[in-house]
Amino acid sequence: xxxxxxxxxxxxxxxxxxxxxxxxxxxxxxxxxxxxxxxxxxxxxxxxxxxxxxxxxxxxxxxxxxxxxxxxxxxxxxxxxxxxxxxxxxxxxxxxxxxxxxxxxxxxxxxxxxxxxxxxxxxxxxxxxxxxxxxxxxxxxxxxxxxxxxxxxxxxxxxxxxxxxxxxxxxxxxxxxxxxxxxxxxxxxxxxxxxxxxxxxxxxxxxxxxxxxxxxxxxxxxxxxxxxxxxxxxxxxxxxxxxxxxxxxxxxxxxxxxxxxxxxxxxxxxxxxxxxxxxxxxxxxxxxxxxxxxxxxxxxxxxxxxxxxxxxxxxxxxxxxxxxxxxxxxxxxxxxxxxxxxxxxxxxxxxxxxxxxxxxxxxxxxxxxxxxxxxxxxxxxxxxxxxxxxxxxxxxxxxxxxxxxxxxxxxxxxxxxxxxxxxxxxxxxxxxxxxxxxxxxxxxxxxxxxxxxxxxxxxxx
Amino acid sequence: xxxxxxxxxxxxxxxxxxxxxxxxxxxxxxxxxxxxxxxxxxxxxxxxxxxxxxxxxxxxxxxxxxxxxxxxxxxxxxxxxxxxxxxxxxxxxxxxxxxxxxxxxxxxxxxxxxxxxxxxxxxxxxxxxxxxxxxxxxxxxxxxxxxxxxxxxxxxxxxxxxxxxxxxxxxxxxxxxxxxxxxxxxxxxxxxxxxxxxxxxxxxxxxxxxxxxxxxxxxxxxxxxxxxxxxxxxxxxxxxxxxxxxxxxxxxxxxxxxxxxxxxxxxxxxxxxxxxxxxxxxxxxxxxxxxxxxxxxxxxxxxxxxxxxxxxxxxxxxxxxxxxxxxxxxxxxxxxxxxxxxxxxxxxxxxxxxxxxxxxxxxxxxxxxxxxxxxxxxxxxxxxxxxxxxxxxxxxxxxxxxxxxxxxxxxxxxxxxxxxxxxxxxxxxxxxxxxxxxxxxxxxxxxxxxxxxxxxxxxxx
Numbered sequence: 036x037x038x039x040x041x042x043x044x045x046x047x048x049x050x051x052x053x054x055x056x057x058x059x060x061x062x063x064x065x066x067x068x069x070x071x072x073x074x075x076x077x078x079x080x081x082x083x084x085x086x087x088x089x090x091x092x093x094x095x096x097x098x099x100x101x102x103x104x105x106x107x108x109x110x111x112x113x114x115x116x117x118x119x120x121x122x123x124x125x126x127x128x129x130x131x132x133x134x135x136x137x138x139x140x141x142x143x144x145x146x147x148x149x150x151x152x153x154x155x156x157x158x159x160x161x162x163x164x165x166x167x168x169x170x171x172x173x174x175x176x177x178x179x180x181x182x183x184x185x186x187x188x189x190x191x192x193x194x195x196x197x198x199x200x201x202x203x204x205x206x207x208x209x210x211x212x213x214x215x216x217x218x219x220x221x222x223x224x225x226x227x228x229x230x231x232x233x234x235x236x237x238x239x240x241x242x243x244x245x246x247x248x249x250x251x252x253x254x255x256x257x258x259x260x261x262x263x264x265x266x267x268x269x270x271x272x273x274x275x276x277x278x279x280x281x282x283x284x285x286x287x288x289x290x291x292x293x294x295x296x297x298x299x300x301x302x303x304x305x306x307x308x309x310x311x312x313x314x315x316x317x318x319x320x321x322x323x324x325x326x327x328x329x330x331x332x333x334x335x336x337x338x339x340x341x342x343x344x345x346x347x348x349x350x351x352x353x354x355x356x357x358x359x360x361x362x363x364x365x366x367x368x369x370x371x372x373x374x375x376x377x378x379x380x381x382x383x384x385x386x387x388x389x390x391x392x393x394x395x396x397x398x399x400x401x402x403x404x405x406x407x408x409x410x411x412x413x414x415x416x417x418x419x420x421x422x423x424x425x426x427x428x429x430x431x432x433x434x435x436x437x438x439x440x441x442x443x444x445x446x447x448x449x450x451x452x453x454x455x456x457x458x459x460x461x462x463x464x465x466x467x468x469x470x471x472x473x474x475x476x477x478x479x480x481x482x483x484x485x486x487x488x489x490x491x492x493x494x495x496x
Numbered sequence: 497x498x499x500x501x502x503x504x505x506x507x508x509x510x511x512x513x514x515x516x517x518x519x520x521x522x523x524x525x526x527x528x529x530x531x532x533x534x535x536x537x538x539x540x541x542x543x544x545x546x547x548x549x550x551x552x553x554x555x556x557x558x559x560x561x562x563x564x565x566x567x568x569x570x571x572x573x574x575x576x577x578x579x580x581x582x583x584x585x586x587x588x589x590x591x592x593x594x595x596x597x598x599x600x601x602x603x604x605x606x607x608x609x610x611x612x613x614x615x616x617x618x619x620x621x622x623x624x625x626x627x628x629x630x631x632x633x634x635x636x637x638x639x640x641x642x643x644x645x646x647x648x649x650x651x652x653x654x655x656x657x658x659x660x661x662x663x664x665x666x667x668x669x670x671x672x673x674x675x676x677x678x679x680x681x682x683x684x685x686x687x688x689x690x691x692x693x694x695x696x697x698x699x700x701x702x703x704x705x706x707x708x709x710x711x712x713x714x715x716x717x718x719x720x721x722x723x724x725x726x727x728x729x730x731x732x733x734x735x736x737x738x739x740x741x742x743x744x745x746x747x748x749x750x751x752x753x754x755x756x757x758x759x760x761x762x763x764x765x766x767x768x769x770x771x772x773x774x775x776x777x778x779x780x781x782x783x784x785x786x787x788x789x790x791x792x793x794x795x796x797x798x799x800x801x802x803x804x805x806x807x808x809x810x811x812x813x814x815x816x817x818x819x820x821x822x823x824x825x826x827x828x829x830x831x832x833x834x835x836x837x838x839x840x841x842x843x844x845x846x847x848x849x850x851x852x853x854x855x856x857x858x859x860x861x862x863x864x865x866x867x868x869x870x871x872x873x874x875x876x877x878x879x880x881x882x883x884x885x886x887x888x889x890x891x892x893x894x895x896x897x898x899x900x901x902x903x904x905x906x907x908x909x910x911x912x913x914x915x916x917x918x919x920x921x922x923x924x925x926x927x928x929x930x931x932x933x934x935x936x937x938x939x940x941x942x943x944x945x946x947x948x949x950x951x952x953x954x955x956x957x
Contacts (some may be wrong), residue, residue, distance in 0.1 A: 135731065135842060135843035136844070180684075186677065187677075194655065203936075208932065210932065213841075213908050214908065215839050215913075216839065217839045218839060219691055219912050219915065220928075222692060224940075226684060227936075227940075229684070230683065235683075247731075248735075266596060275780065276780055277708065277778055318736065319783055321783025321786065322782025378676050378677065379676070380599070380675045380676065381677065382594050412678050447676070448674075449678065449681055450681060452680060453678050453680055472682065475688075476683050476685070479683055479943060483936075
């Protein structure tokens with residue numbers, strides 16, 4: 036071991052580091068197998084002071100660092116390629132819960148589901164919810180500004196953070212854990228670290244916003260004739276109930292492929308061009324079910340919906356959600372494909388689907404489209420798949436991706452709504468982000484990390 | 497006129513600038529008369545291109561700029577002292593309204609009430625609401641991250657901004673007006689300009705979040721025995737109704753002085769140690785009134801409330817609000833006083849009042865306390881006034897202020913919850929902000945405004 040690694044090992048103790056291939060393996064492999072990393076040293080500090088010392092020692096040696104949370108990212112930003120790997124997993128304490136402030140303080144390595152559970156034990160809700168909630172950690176969720184299914188009601192992770200503690204690229208500690216709703220004493224520095232993908236420092240803890248726990252839940256599945264009808268339905272249901280917590284769309288093929296490729300799934304609404312799953316929640320059950328039923332009946336009268344099912348119990352509600360959750364598993368076995376996580380203004384969602392579907396067909400006749408996701412936030416997971424029978428290596432995936440991005444961009448959209456940039460989308464970012472924004476990003480990066488040691492291969496183009 | 501001012505005048509045309517004392521007067525006087533400014537040149541650009549050219553010309557000459565919106569700020573950040581004064585008042589167009597995206601784009605000089613009205617015309621709500629809404633402008637409200645009475649439900653101005661257009665200190669234009677709910681393509685640059693008090697650039701336009709318009713409103717006035725009871729009541733009402741939009745507290749003296757000093761006001765709840773005004777709103781009226789009445793009855797049973805009035809109509813609701821709105825006018829005539837805009841974690845609000853009240857009495861026996869404000873956000877407007885009969889110049893105001901700040905700070909609070917720093921609180925900021933945060937703020941300032949030409953006397957200590 037070189038001097039740096041000896042120093043790090045001495046500081047961290049035997050539990051706090053690893054260099055053997057077996058221990059390193061799960062940290063270096065991205066869960067879908069798309070990225071395989073390498074690191075000379077895995078640091079696993081257990082406290083903010085240890086993180087600070089690791090970063091300071093690395094900075095003194097000019098060694099770059101890749102921070103890692105639960106290793107659930109989709110764009111490779113958490114996988115080192117020669118950098119020191121800094122795992123926050125051992126920083127897994129919930130330091131404090133303050134129900135009367137609707138807040139709790141969690142360290143970076145706490146798993147999302149543990150935060151959800153801790154909130155529930157205090158009769159509170161932490162609303163962030165996404166597929167990887169059993170593995171994703173608070174530090175990673177903050178560093179990637181995670182989204183999920185409840186953004187419509189509660190916002191992104193950015194909106195759920197009251198305060199942050201972070202280790203800066205030179206090892207200093209930014210202590211911004213105040214649990215305040217209002218604090219206009221200068222720049223809101225915590226914003227710098229949210230969504231920065233570890234390029235400006237290492238988030239070590241956060242003060243998170245909690246909410247009263249909703250007492251009433253309803254889930255509806257609605258067959259709609261078109262994306263435009265779904266948009267009208269969205270605003271009708273928001274206006275009529277004030278209780279829409281999720282509004283998820285699935286096109287025909289997404290549901291067909293769940294039925295085809297996932298065991299024990301059936302289609303509750305065969306033939307519907309689009310299916311919408313709507314989740315409602317309220318503190319006060321009185322009137323909620325009536326408001327939902329009345330609004331859905333009016334939507335059917337107005338031609339926005341063909342029919343609607345409201346779950347009669349929690350188990351049926353889970354069944355509705357399972358269709359939506361299985362969409363990814365449904366189309367994964369269908370051959371060559373390109374996946375996108377794009378957003379457009381909510382008002383432009385129908386137009387986006389029209390234009391993108393037409394462009395895919397024009398570029399690759401017979402291409403199959405799975406379009407689903409968080410329509411209430413303007414966010415589609417949009418997948419173009421090879422036509423049936425095409426040889427996978429003939430599928431013009433990269434060309435189709437650029438077309439999807441160009442269409443979203445032209446509508447004032449984003450090429451990465453919630454998954455981030457990582458290493459996977461850097462070239463696309465350079466293509467689609469305006470030069471002034473990139474220049475500003477570089478100026479901020481230089482100001483905080485002049486030696487470019489924090490996750491140097493991620494995010495910035 | 498020197499060359500710079502000749503260049504600016506030529507670029508802006510006769511309507512776009514002024515240098516005569518009469519035109520300048522209203523721009524140079526703070527509305528309470530606490531600050532009197534001076535400027536060699538008032539620039540009144542009417543477009544982003546004109547702002548850009550003004551800033552570029554000033555930068556080339558090394559001339560500093562003070563941006564100004566509606567001139568309603570309380571901390572002097574908008575008043576020049578020799579800088580070029582850049583008023584955004586002529587940039588007063590609402591560029592676009594997109595109801596199906598729940599958004600609109602307003603230029604910096606649009607007055608808040610005009611945005612509220614525009615939203616209403618599209619059957620939408622723009623929820624920011626504060627005393628100066630008839631004069632305050634969007635650019636100023638963003639630059640100061642304004643708060644107001646609906647933060648509890650909708651957040652600060654920061655939470656209501658989807659996108660920003662800003663002119664950078666060198667004249668380049670940051671075009672970040674996308675109306676997206678989700679966009680994880682790099683640092684969230686708009687955050688830099690929100691609450692930066694014009695020190696990092698000039699906000700010229702913003703894309704703002706709209707909401708469905710609530711159909712049901714209720715306002716209750718509740719007599720509570722203590723601040724601790726008020727805190728319990730807050731959580732009870734949030735949990736029972738999910739509809740609390742404002743939760744405002746007034747101590748005994750605030751109400752007494754409204755009755756004493758404001759014409760035609762009476763005390764609806766004589767003797768109550770504290771009065772709480774709660775505003776509720778919901779999309780769906782069904783069950784709301786019942787839920788409120790049930791929860792208030794339970795609060796009375798639990799000893800959290802002594803009695804409660806629910807407004808029977810809009811006019812009575814206005815009457816309840818008027819007491820709260822007149823608190824400032826009520827105590828202003830009461831001699832020497834120091835006002836504070838502090839916040840603490842919501843859970844700490846009762847303890848803050850206990851400690852602060854005791855410390856005021858210890859330092860200045862007989863000091864009178866008006867404590868009121870946004871308790872639901874942990875934000876008190878806390879005023880200490882001279883004892884009756886004391887000579888005003890004997891009142892140890894500055895000493896009491898430092899005590900109030902020290903108490904809030906020790907509880908993890910803020911010395912400026914919503915009013916900002918401006919020039920008034922710079923010395924206090926230097927005293928109470930931690931050195932790492934100040935160093936980070938300076939690093940950001942240097943990165944964006946290396947020549948320190950944007951509002952150079954404001955905010956940074």
